Amino acid sequence: MYAYIIKRLILMIPTLFGAAVLVFVLMRLVPGDVCEIKMAGDGAFVDPEAIEICRQNLGLNDPVYVQFGQVIWGYLTFDLGTSMWTGRDITHEIGLRFQLSLQVAFMATLVAILIAIPLGTISAIKQDTWIDYVVRTFSIAGIAMPSFWLGIMIILGLLITTQAWFGDPWMPPIVYVSPFEDLAGNLSQLIWPAVATGYRYSAVATRMTRSTLLEVLREDYVRTARAKGLLERVIINRHALKNAMLPVVTIFGIEFAFLIGGLVVTEQVFNLNGLGKLFVESVETSDFTMVQQLVMLVVVIFVFMNFLVDLLYAWLDPRIRYA
Amino acid sequence: MTVSDVRTDLGAEEVVERTPWPAAILGLIARYPLGAAGALVVVAMIFAAVFADVIAPYDPEANAYEYMFTAPGGQYWLGADDFGRDIFSRIIYGARTALFVGFVAAFVGATGGLVLGVASAYFGGWFDLIIQRVMDVIMAFPLIILALAVISVLGPGIDKVIIAITIPFIPQCARVVRSSALAIREIPYIDAARACGFSHARIILRHMVPNVMAPFLIMITAFVGQAILLEATLSYLGLGVQEPVPAWGLMLKSGAEEYAESAPWIPIFPGIAISLAVFGFNLFGDALRDALDPKLRAQ
Numbered sequence: 001m002y003a004y005i006i007k008r009l010i011l012m013i014p015t016l017f018g019a020a021v022l023v024f025v026l027m028r029l030v031p032g033d034v035c036e037i038k039m040a041g042d043g044a045f046v047d048p049e050a051i052e053i054c055r056q057n058l059g060l061n062d063p064v065y066v067q068f069g070q071v072i073w074g075y076l077t078f079d080l081g082t083s084m085w086t087g088r089d090i091t092h093e094i095g096l097r098f099q100l101s102l103q104v105a106f107m108a109t110l111v112a113i114l115i116a117i118p119l120g121t122i123s124a125i126k127q128d129t130w131i132d133y134v135v136r137t138f139s140i141a142g143i144a145m146p147s148f149w150l151g152i153m154i155i156l157g158l159l160i161t162t163q164a165w166f167g168d169p170w171m172p173p174i175v176y177v178s179p180f181e182d183l184a185g186n187l188s189q190l191i192w193p194a195v196a197t198g199y200r201y202s203a204v205a206t207r208m209t210r211s212t213l214l215e216v217l218r219e220d221y222v223r224t225a226r227a228k229g230l231l232e233r234v235i236i237n238r239h240a241l242k243n244a245m246l247p248v249v250t251i252f253g254i255e256f257a258f259l260i261g262g263l264v265v266t267e268q269v270f271n272l273n274g275l276g277k278l279f280v281e282s283v284e285t286s287d288f289t290m291v292q293q294l295v296m297l298v299v300v301i302f303v304f305m306n307f308l309v310d311l312l313y314a315w316l317d318p319r320i321r322y323a
Numbered sequence: 324m325t326v327s328d329v330r331t332d333l334g335a336e337e338v339v340e341r342t343p344w345p346a347a348i349l350g351l352i353a354r355y356p357l358g359a360a361g362a363l364v365v366v367a368m369i370f371a372a373v374f375a376d377v378i379a380p381y382d383p384e385a386n387a388y389e390y391m392f393t394a395p396g397g398q399y400w401l402g403a404d405d406f407g408r409d410i411f412s413r414i415i416y417g418a419r420t421a422l423f424v425g426f427v428a429a430f431v432g433a434t435g436g437l438v439l440g441v442a443s444a445y446f447g448g449w450f451d452l453i454i455q456r457v458m459d460v461i462m463a464f465p466l467i468i469l470a471l472a473v474i475s476v477l478g479p480g481i482d483k484v485i486i487a488i489t490i491p492f493i494p495q496c497a498r499v500v501r502s503s504a505l506a507i508r509e510i511p512y513i514d515a516a517r518a519c520g521f522s523h524a525r526i527i528l529r530h531m532v533p534n535v536m537a538p539f540l541i542m543i544t545a546f547v548g549q550a551i552l553l554e555a556t557l558s559y560l561g562l563g564v565q566e567p568v569p570a571w572g573l574m575l576k577s578g579a580e581e582y583a584e585s586a587p588w589i590p591i592f593p594g595i596a597i598s599l600a601v602f603g604f605n606l607f608g609d610a611l612r613d614a615l616d617p618k619l620r621a622q
Contacts, residue, residue, distance in 0.1 A: 018460030029476050136357075140609075144602035146552060148559055149575060149594035156583045156590070169584070258465050265467070265556050279468075280560055283475040291475045298468050 111198025120209025142203035151269035257305030358610020364603025379412035429546035436496025444504035458494035548604035
């Protein structure tokens, strides 16, 4: 197992290095010069000396390989530089918002699990009946519906139902409170974006649960279990589901990594001050240093989650680690 | 027997074997009811996009401030927005924008992936290794993140949105096509073509590409739905299609949240249009995959 872990860790290095090169090149493709865009983007006259100072500060006058070396050194020392827009430390800005995004990602994954596994199981057991069709349509609808629209609809639904029931419209709180300070307040704010994104991300897992369970239910050992006269419930829960869960676990792991990025739009709808909102604001203000580091952060999380999923897979299925 | 006799004979055989097309279509509908529903949505959307000038009762870009926030009814079927523009007309014209972005991005992305995937499988060795590692790197970026990064460099606008959506599609298609092409490369007719001294380009384009058309078509239909959703997302964030062009995502951005309570028709209908379109393409794509991939059909 250790040899497998080390092999997978080494394989991560070229991908991360390639991603760093891609992000670096992408940000150099910006037409014109980031300092010119920042200072004279709206056509105003700016002292050329000020632009020169900005270039000096950002290190844009250094040779390209020196600049790239600095970027890589920055990653290795966790020094991500300063935001071009606010001038604040990027590590600090990200740290402020990381907790919120991570919590929503966790909650959305939980919602996805709670939807996907029961629905996928029912769909497989009742294959090709109306229940199966309803579940499949429900899950395809989850992929088709934009999560930001679902978010708007949830807010609208909340306003209308609370108005009808209590006479006063109720909106989820806008100011973030840590779950350690006020759990109820925290949950009443974050449960809605978690439901909106969780439903969307449950769709793929529901379909996966259904198809793997269908496969497993045709295995000989399930037939043996039936022949022994075991209850159908016991066969599904104890024998079939356990073996069908392997690919589903992978889906959840990969989706969790996607969620950090997937929250970009949902945070906008619910006005949550997380990483996604910071990302969109940085793109809007052409804050290239911030965009560069945020993209890299998402890629690191993504690659690392893939690594963890592979490890989990190898741990659950010994055939993989000995292959 | 003369050549014309042979032709007549062949013609007669074809007539005997071929099922009349209405029966063939009914057969397909019975076999893939969900796919048929998807196809219906796709056809309706293409119809709306092509005949938008005839169907839409109003100019989608004309402001009419005296009719701001008119509720759905006889005059404005789906209501009017915060500029007094007819929502129904904007949705019909929005189908044009969605399909244009969807098809161009899906076709260019899938074609790029097709060429790279087949070439990668055909040449193998170092070429394959390098292309695959580059694809790995691009696939390490979640779709929306890569699209946003590209937009941050290029700026907003419909042409830039297409580029931003196309780039992440290339490696996805290349990966799938490569695995099919690897199997085809081992079939003796490719060796035969090589022995005949055909050029690499001819072998790839004439002999390998037509044989990986099934995954290519499946990827295109899957991409159209994704592209429509991604375009709507970028436009919603204000980084995609710009006002006053009618686009579904943009309709959700401009004031939709603000007026959600007082004029709920502004956010409801464009969202339904997006969901229905993506839903249609996904169902159609699933059915196409089942029909074209014999392995899946067997299951």
